Amino acid sequence: MSRTLLPRFPVSSVRSMTATLARVSQRQIVLKQQGGFWLEVKRMSRRAFVLGGVGLLSYLYFETHSISVKRYTIVIPNLPSDFRSFTILHLSDLHSKEYGDSQSQLVDLVKKQNFDLVAITGDLVAKGNPEIGPAITLVSSLKPTPIFFVPGNHEWWTNYQIRSPLQSLGVQILENSSCKFHRGHSHIWILGVDDPYLGRDRLDTALVNVGSAPRILLAHAPNIFPSAVKSSIDLVLVGHTHGGQIRLPFLGAVVAPGQGFFPKFDYGMYSSGSTTMIVNGGLGESVLPVRFNNRPEIVLITLKSG
Numbered sequence: 001m002s003r004t005l006l007p008r009f010p011v012s013s014v015r016s017m018t019a020t021l022a023r024v025s026q027r028q029i030v031l032k033q034q035g036g037f038w039l040e041v042k043r044m045s046r047r048a049f050v051l052g053g054v055g056l057l058s059y060l061y062f063e064t065h066s067i068s069v070k071r072y073t074i075v076i077p078n079l080p081s082d083f084r085s086f087t088i089l090h091l092s093d094l095h096s097k098e099y100g101d102s103q104s105q106l107v108d109l110v111k112k113q114n115f116d117l118v119a120i121t122g123d124l125v126a127k128g129n130p131e132i133g134p135a136i137t138l139v140s141s142l143k144p145t146p147i148f149f150v151p152g153n154h155e156w157w158t159n160y161q162i163r164s165p166l167q168s169l170g171v172q173i174l175e176n177s178s179c180k181f182h183r184g185h186s187h188i189w190i191l192g193v194d195d196p197y198l199g200r201d202r203l204d205t206a207l208v209n210v211g212s213a214p215r216i217l218l219a220h221a222p223n224i225f226p227s228a229v230k231s232s233i234d235l236v237l238v239g240h241t242h243g244g245q246i247r248l249p250f251l252g253a254v255v256a257p258g259q260g261f262f263p264k265f266d267y268g269m270y271s272s273g274s275t276t277m278i279v280n281g282g283l284g285e286s287v288l289p290v291r292f293n294n295r296p297e298i299v300l301i302t303l304k305s306g
Helices: 011-065 101-111 133-142 153-157 163-168 222-230
Strands: 068-076 087-091 117-120 147-149 177-183 186-192 215-218 235-238 268-272 275-279 297-305
Touching: 068 275, 101 133, 101 297, 133 163, 147 186, 222 235, 222 268, 222 275, 235 297
Parallel strands: 068 297, 087 117, 117 147, 186 215, 215 235, 235 275
Antiparallel strands: 087 297, 177 186, 268 275
């Protein structure tokens, strides 16, 4: 009977091989655990990306479609007593945007406010969307309050087709001209210039025969400000910038048309000498239909005697 002899290993070699196999097995377990961990991290990253994207889109939608009401009180030293607490509703840059059926959201918000005069500083329509319906619906809802309008660049870029419809609604259009606005036994001057962005403004023409009573100037773009300061205009109302649409915390607008990056006159109130200018952030958008840290707005300015 034959016997098969198996090779004999030293005890030390057996122990070494056992330890090696244990280390290999432990490493495989660790790798599996690590692979599962990274797989879970990837899954969590995808979930966070999706949730973050949904959150960002929701925020941008809110910022673009939720209208805010901005209020200013402006002191005018020689303001007649009849005009104390006189309030102007300032609208700008609708760009044919719609807020619900028949502008219901915007119209309902406006109707909740108290004001004595409406100032519209251009760009009711948009070059890319020249439909006048949204603007006419809004303006019609403002009657019988006195309404003043100055054109912006988008009016001219669409052949100013909205001019006649506005006039038929009783809107007073100011193009380098003025209006003596009476209240009680007193008056102030409402001035308006054609679009400064396109170089159509003639403030000197608008000032012809204007007296010393308080003067409020309507213009589309803020680059009228130096001329207004030189002419000692009391209050200037403008739009055009949309507040930059994208506003960074602590830095403001990234860019504005006609002013480039980080513009000087992008949004809000500016003062120089006896002149105050308010830049309205507007109701619509252009180029990109999005806003960030900068909701569309209507503005109410209340006059106060100094």
